[in-house]
Amino acid sequence: MTIQFFDTLAGAARELVPLEPGHVRVYSCGPTVYGPAHIGNFRSFLFDDLLVRYLRYRGFRVTWVMNVTDVDDRIIKGARAEATTIGELSERYRKMLVSDMETLGITMPDFMPKATENIPQMVELIQKLLDGGHAYRTDDGSIFFRIASWPEYGRLARLDPEGMKVGERVEADDYAKDDVRDFALWKGPKPDEPSWETSIGPGRPGWHIECSAMSMRYLGPSFDIHTGGVDLVFPHHTDEIAQSEAATAQKFVAYWLHNAFLQMGGQKMAKSVGNIERVGDITDRGISPRALRLALMSAHYRMALSFSEDSLQAAGSAVDRLDALFAALATYRPPSGSHPQFALGVVFALVCALGYGIEPIFAAGALHVLDAALVNTLRMGTSFTVLALVVLPLLGGYPLLAAALTSRSVLWIAVAGVLSSSGYLLFFLAVDGLGPGRAMPVNLTYVLWAALFGLVILHARPGWGLLLGALVSITGAALVVSGGGRRSEEPVTALGAGA
Numbered sequence: 001m002t003i004q005f006f007d008t009l010a011g012a013a014r015e016l017v018p019l020e021p022g023h024v025r026v027y028s029c030g031p032t033v034y035g036p037a038h039i040g041n042f043r044s045f046l047f048d049d050l051l052v053r054y055l056r057y058r059g060f061r062v063t064w065v066m067n068v069t070d071v072d073d074r075i076i077k078g079a080r081a082e083a084t085t086i087g088e089l090s091e092r093y094r095k096m097l098v099s100d101m102e103t104l105g106i107t108m109p110d111f112m113p114k115a116t117e118n119i120p121q122m123v124e125l126i127q128k129l130l131d132g133g134h135a136y137r138t139d140d141g142s143i144f145f146r147i148a149s150w151p152e153y154g155r156l157a158r159l160d161p162e163g164m165k166v167g168e169r170v171e172a173d174d175y176a177k178d179d180v181r182d183f184a185l186w187k188g189p190k191p192d193e194p195s196w197e198t199s200i201g202p203g204r205p206g207w208h209i210e211c212s213a214m215s216m217r218y219l220g221p222s223f224d225i226h227t228g229g230v231d232l233v234f235p236h237h238t239d240e241i242a243q244s245e246a247a248t249a250q251k252f253v254a255y256w257l258h259n260a261f262l263q264m265g266g267q268k269m270a271k272s273v274g275n276i277e278r279v280g281d282i283t284d285r286g287i288s289p290r291a292l293r294l295a296l297m298s299a300h301y302r303m304a305l306s307f308s309e310d311s312l313q314a315a316g317s318a319v320d321r322l323d324a325l326f327a328a329l330a331t332y333r334p335p336s337g338s339h340p341q342f343a344l345g346v347v348f349a350l351v352c353a354l355g356y357g358i359e360p361i362f363a364a365g366a367l368h369v370l371d372a373a374l375v376n377t378l379r380m381g382t383s384f385t386v387l388a389l390v391v392l393p394l395l396g397g398y399p400l401l402a403a404a405l406t407s408r409s410v411l412w413i414a415v416a417g418v419l420s421s422s423g424y425l426l427f428f429l430a431v432d433g434l435g436p437g438r439a440m441p442v443n444l445t446y447v448l449w450a451a452l453f454g455l456v457i458l459h460a461r462p463g464w465g466l467l468l469g470a471l472v473s474i475t476g477a478a479l480v481v482s483g484g485g486r487r488s489e490e491p492v493t494a495l496g497a498g499a
């Protein structure tokens with residue numbers, strides 16, 4: 001079973017083949033700690049968390065690095081306004097970030113390097129670029145990357161380097177440079193600004209060089225996955241590729257994964273827009289962090305996600321239902337002398353647990369169709385028919401589940417799911433005669449089909465799922481037509497009456 005990711009650079013889904021077998025190296029662009037992070041930032045970090053958890057669940061060793069940018073114009077400005085140091089200000093917000101990550105249950109990265117603790121690595125990289133003719137100095141002691149020296153510039157963002165114009169998306173810098181497209185690797189010293197004495201002169205690093213230097217320090221010149229918000233594709237990641245590959249002459253990153261924005265009130269959540277919410281504000285209102293976590297993960301990471309009070313409420317009740325379901329499963333006892341409910345319950349529990357074990361969101365598709373029905377069914381120990389009817393819609397949840405896991409076409413997987421589901425229904429009709437007065441006899445066939453289909457889909461073989469679904473459908477239809485199967489004469493156990 002392979003894993004595929006949509007790679008921004010390739011513009012297509014590509015199979016994951018780690019550079020070092022069994023070991024996936026991941027770098028995520030972390031926050032600039034000039035203030036408390038908002039939940040839009042945490043959507044990115046939750047995606048990173050999901051990615052790392054899933055890779056580990058699949059048996060890979062994962063080394064995950066997330067940087068902390070602790071020197072930047074906004075930090076300098078903030079520290080000046082509060083009459084404190086950038087060290088004090090950034091450390092305060094870094095601690096808040098870690099505490100919010102813990103609240104949301106985000107896995108801690110293996111390394112969370114601070115930019116200010118990696119200046120020598122940045123200097124070394126800039127020196128290489130100077131030596132290679134890819135960078136130049138200006139009179140104020142700044143050093144710029146020469147985009148004209150790197151013909152492949154802009155491939156990630158699908159830019160035409162020749163046609164690039166100065167626009168709002170191009171960083172406005174106060175520094176003189178040869179070409180408006182060039183970007184600062186090193187910013188010359190200015191009065192009242194922090195500055196480091198280095199072999200390339202005094203000054204402070206530009207933002208882009210930080211990520212190249214820190215990722216390469218912990219993961220090597222070439223590593224597997226680089227993540228970040230879609231707003232980082234240009235210029236940040238575009239610049240990272242240019243400066244890294246120009247310095248090392250090696251491919252920098254094998255797979256670029258970008259997550260979409262969190263929106264609130266129809267706009268991207270951003271401090272500059274003013275439509276932000278913070279983790280602490282939400283939990284202070286008595287909302288559980290698990291509900292917030294689910295709300296922030298309730299859409300595929302490449303789709304814009306709308307956040308609202310309603311989505312938070314919906315996530316809260318979904319978490320409650322899930323808890324109720326697990327509680328019901330834990331206390332469920334099959335009626336004496338009959339075990340099919342138990343068998344199906346186990347199959348269902350496995351599917352849910354599998355999804356939930358990876359991430360709650362994978363169980364979300366199942367949640368929405370299950371609702372309280374299954375919980376009641378399990379609590380009351382009602383007939384196999386009722387339980388089976390509840391499990392059927394769950395199969396409809398497979399397409400979403402499988403698509404979320406594999407980034408295969410939802411349509412493709414959905415057709416397999418629908419075919420298979422309708423096949424089950426026909427089976428029930430033919431063999432047991434659904435309807436009042438009929439009880440479902442023990443029939444392991446259903447359980448086996450369900451388990452087999454689940455395995456096939458979960459192992460990302462929609463083609464096989466399609467074949468299997470077609471087989472089930474045809475067999476079921478044949479049974480209906482031939483009037484085959486046996487009918488149970490046992491009266492149905494009244495729903496809710498128990499055994």
Ligand SMILES: [Zn+2]
Nearest residue numbers: 029030211236
């Ligand atoms: Zn970065």
